[in-house]
Amino acid sequence: xxxxxxxxxxxxxxxxxxxxxxxxxxxxxxxxxxxxxxxxxxxxxxxxxxxxxxxxxxxxxxxxxxxxxxxxxxxxxxxxxxxxxxxxxxxxxxxxxxxxxxxxxxxxxxxxxxxxxxxxxxxxxxxxxxxxxxxxxxxxxxxxxxxxxxxxxxxxxxxxxxxxxxxxxxxxxxxxxxxxxxxxxxxxxxxxxxxxxxxxxxxxxxxxxxxxxxxxxxxxxxxxxxxxxxxxxxxxxxxxxxxxxxxxxxxxxxxxxxxxxxxxxxxxxxxxxxxxxxxxxxxxxxxxxxxxxxxxxxxxxxxxxxxxxxxxxxxxxxxxxxxxxxxxxxxxxxxxxxxxxxxxxxxx
Amino acid sequence: xxxxxxxxxxxxxxxxxxxxxxxxxxxxxxxxxxxxxxxxxxxxxxxxxxxxxxxxxxxxxxxxxxxxxxxxxxxxxxxxxxxxxxxxxxxxxxxxxxxxxxxxxxxxxxx
Numbered sequence: 001x002x003x004x005x006x007x008x009x010x011x012x013x014x015x016x017x018x019x020x021x022x023x024x025x026x027x028x029x030x031x032x033x034x035x036x037x038x039x040x041x042x043x044x045x046x047x048x049x050x051x052x053x054x055x056x057x058x059x060x061x062x063x064x065x066x067x068x069x070x071x072x073x074x075x076x077x078x079x080x081x082x083x084x085x086x087x088x089x090x091x092x093x094x095x096x097x098x099x100x101x102x103x104x105x106x107x108x109x110x111x112x113x114x115x116x117x118x119x120x121x122x123x124x125x126x127x128x129x130x131x132x133x134x135x136x137x138x139x140x141x142x143x144x145x146x147x148x149x150x151x152x153x154x155x156x157x158x159x160x161x162x163x164x165x166x167x168x169x170x171x172x173x174x175x176x177x178x179x180x181x182x183x184x185x186x187x188x189x190x191x192x193x194x195x196x197x198x199x200x201x202x203x204x205x206x207x208x209x210x211x212x213x214x215x216x217x218x219x220x221x222x223x224x225x226x227x228x229x230x231x232x233x234x235x236x237x238x239x240x241x242x243x244x245x246x247x248x249x250x251x252x253x254x255x256x257x258x259x260x261x262x263x264x265x266x267x268x269x270x271x272x273x274x275x276x277x278x279x280x281x282x283x284x285x286x287x288x289x290x291x292x293x294x295x296x297x298x299x300x301x302x303x304x305x306x307x308x309x310x311x312x313x314x315x316x317x318x319x320x321x322x323x324x325x326x327x328x329x330x331x332x333x334x335x336x337x338x339x340x341x342x343x344x345x346x347x348x
Numbered sequence: 349x350x351x352x353x354x355x356x357x358x359x360x361x362x363x364x365x366x367x368x369x370x371x372x373x374x375x376x377x378x379x380x381x382x383x384x385x386x387x388x389x390x391x392x393x394x395x396x397x398x399x400x401x402x403x404x405x406x407x408x409x410x411x412x413x414x415x416x417x418x419x420x421x422x423x424x425x426x427x428x429x430x431x432x433x434x435x436x437x438x439x440x441x442x443x444x445x446x447x448x449x450x451x452x453x454x455x456x457x458x459x
């Protein structure tokens with residue numbers, strides 16, 4: 001029996017028998033179903049994934065009419081980091097006029113709200129100029145990055161040092177202090193860019209520092225929506241469930257630690273988020289079909305729970321894309337097609 | 349979307365699943381999600397209705413280039429005598445009947 005070309009979650013090629021491919025699809029959806037307490041994919045959906053994964057092409061694409069909207073994170077960092085010395089305005093234009101981008105994002109190489117605050121005065125004119133030049137919506141994006149608020153980088157005592165000493169109460173207080181500081185920074189920066197004409201603010205990699213990170217982002221969104229009722233806030237997550245770094249933080253009566261995407265989106269929309277981005281981590285030692293079935297299962301449940309548009313995170317290491325600096329196009333386009341056609345989400 | 353080099357992530361996603369941005373109608377559909385919170389199906393129907401095309405035609409590169417030019421909604425080519433940048437967004441705001449933050453600011457500052 002001929003084998004089917006596929007890849008592992010680290011990006012390297014592998015061959016699967018038809019039996020192995022089917023087993024991986026079934027086990028991938030089962031893994032998400034058990035961890036997230038959500039329904040697995042139906043038989044028809046597994047068959048659809050089977051057809052997609054079996055015909056592994058150089059490039060795949062969705063059926064005509066199924067196209068969705070593209071939003072980006074770290075948009076203006078992606079070309080300069082290749083050593084191509086474009087300014088950020090040129091990078092935005094390249095995305096708009098060369099890459100077929102539906103939206104774009106202006107960002108700073110540091111990509112952290114706290115870190116960009118001191119240079120706002122110099123950077124705001126960049127957004128103002130971008131708005132004169134660009135036609136597609138231009139977001140401003142950065143991360144809450146609560147880790148930056150702890151010593152030696154920030155003013156709060158580092159919970160990672162307090163916890164091994166058994167100082168749980170002090171560690172929680174440090175996180176709570178960091179939340180207050182992060183909310184202030186996100187609102188300050190978000191307000192400045194919105195008042196400079198930004199079409200939206202992207203809070204990216206939310207939850208990277210666990211439940212305090214998610215809490216700060218929800219509170220900041222609520223403040224921004226209160227100040228500017230028409231503002232568009234996109235919230236992209238860091239991982240598939242919220243780590244309980246604090247463990248007791250709640251929001252609107254819901255404990256944040258351990259929430260999965262279909263639960264995260266309910267809180268996000270209640271806080272005024274306009275577009276939500278679930279992030280499902282890729283497991284490197286499993287096959288891409290296994291990862292696709294798993295990511296699609298989580299995302300489908302998220303889309304069904306959402307009243308707002310859902311744009312899945314599908315970059316390196318999330319959304320079934322390999323953990324690989326040069327993600328293979330055959331795999332990226334395959335995962336892209338599978339995610340859109342099965343989940344019926346609103347964008348990537 | 350996420351991390352990775354443009355040839356490995358941004359471009360393949362746009363080609364495999366994206367609406368095409370200003371080559372077609374992607375920016376217009378995106379604006380309906382961003383300003384009205386519309387899900388993809390509703391946003392596409394709204395924009396298709398405004399343009400007088402079918403939902404499938406929203407991503408027809410040849411058709412949409414002409415439609416956008418006729419309506420002064422811009423495109424990838426920067427043609428002589430055609431509107432550019434913020435001027436196009438004035439037309440888009442009016443055409444879709446939505447508020448665009450930068451257009452509102454422009455009007456406020458130039459009044």
